[in-house]
Structures are given as C-alpha cells and as structure tokens.
Amino acid sequence: MKVIIPTDDEYRQVLGAFCSGITVVTTAFAGTPIGMTCQSFFSVSLDPPMIAFSPARTSTTYPVIRETGAFAVNVLSDHQSWIAGQFARRGVNKWKGIRWTAAEITGCPLLDEAIATVECVIEQEYSVGDHFITIGSVQSLRTDPAKRPLLYFRSQFSSLAS
Numbered sequence: 001m002k003v004i005i006p007t008d009d010e011y012r013q014v015l016g017a018f019c020s021g022i023t024v025v026t027t028a029f030a031g032t033p034i035g036m037t038c039q040s041f042f043s044v045s046l047d048p049p050m051i052a053f054s055p056a057r058t059s060t061t062y063p064v065i066r067e068t069g070a071f072a073v074n075v076l077s078d079h080q081s082w083i084a085g086q087f088a089r090r091g092v093n094k095w096k097g098i099r100w101t102a103a104e105i106t107g108c109p110l111l112d113e114a115i116a117t118v119e120c121v122i123e124q125e126y127s128v129g130d131h132f133i134t135i136g137s138v139q140s141l142r143t144d145p146a147k148r149p150l151l152y153f154r155s156q157f158s159s160l161a162s
C-alpha cells in the first residue's frame with residue numbers, strides 16, 4: 001500500500017475543506033473566566049449525551065479547563081467572528097467586551113448571543129498525537145432558533161447564504 005505523507009501545508013489545505021461551526025470553550029477557575037476558540041467540537045453520544053472537543057497540547061488554557069473538571073461549549077453566531085479571533089489570541093484580555101452569565105450547574109461562562117451552549121463535566125480524556133480528545137458529559141443545553149451560525153472554511157470566517 002502506498003502511504004502519502006503530506007506536508008503541513010498540504011494537510012491544512014485538505015482538512016480546511018471541511019467546513020464547520022466555531023466555538024469558544026470556557027470554564028471558571030476560582031471565579032475567573034477562562035476560554036479558548038475551538039473548531040474541533042462534535043457530538044459523540046446521544047444516550048447518554050456526550051460531546052467532545054480537541055485541545056492542542058500547547059494550549060495554556062486547556063490545563064486550567066482540565067483542572068476545573070467542567071467546561072461550556074459556546075457555539076458562535078454569525079456576527080461573533082471577532083469573539084473567535086479574540087479567544088484565539090494568547091497574552092491579550094480575551095474577555096474584553098464579552099458579556100456572559102454563569103451556567104447553573106458548573107458556573108462555566110455562557111456567552112451572550114451564542115447560537116447554542118452546552119454545559120459539560122469532563123468524563124474522559126485521550127492523548128492523541130499533538131492534541132487531546134476531551135469527552136464531556138452534557139449537563140445542560142440551550143439554543144436560540146432565531147440566530148444563525150458562524151462558519152469556518154479554508155481558514156476564513158463565513159456565514160450561511162440567506
């Protein structure tokens with residue numbers, strides 16, 4: 001069997017053809033809100049309800065999320081690309097201009113205007129290459145049917161044609 005080993009650029013170009021939504025994964029550490037932008041969010045199980053995201057080993061935010069044992073996935077709306085950009089930056093105040101409320105069960109920040117939020121406790125973590133896969137057991141859910149999602153395709157933010 002022929003095995004093709006792609007360059008990093010080829011890999012990113014091909015995988016970038018997979019269009020997705022964008023999330024900000026948040027937690028509260030000793031009362032302080034913490035968060036990071038994540039494309040790698042997916043549903044794993046319906047019964048029981050479980051979801052996953054995939055944080056990089058190099059993330060400085062993820063070890064804090066792991067320590068709290070809980071997180072919220074905030075699925076961003078089409079007008080929130082600035083939030084995706086802000087939460088992808090290290091060494092800035094990621095929470096500047098961000099309005100949020102604490103989730104009922106875990107206290108994790110739920111961002112105002114998100115199209116959907118999923119509150120979770122950490123169930124399992126797998127180490128995979130240069131990332132982890134973190135499985136969350138769903139504690140609460142909500143969505144706003146009037147909102148439209150932010151999309152990510154070939155390294156660009158986009159929205160659905162109306």
Ligand SMILES: Cc1cc2nc3c(=O)[nH]c(=O)nc-3n(C[C@H](O)[C@H](O)[C@H](O)COP(=O)(O)O)c2cc1C
Nearest residue numbers: 036037038039040054055056059060061087088090
């Ligand atoms: C569109 C987009 C999607 C991203 N998806 C992920 C992801 O799935 N997993 C991840 O670890 N980092 C992802 N990042 C990068 C993190 O948001 C970023 O490295 C992090 O927030 C900053 O580093 P910190 O964790 O040390 O604060 C993404 C960034 C962008 C702009």
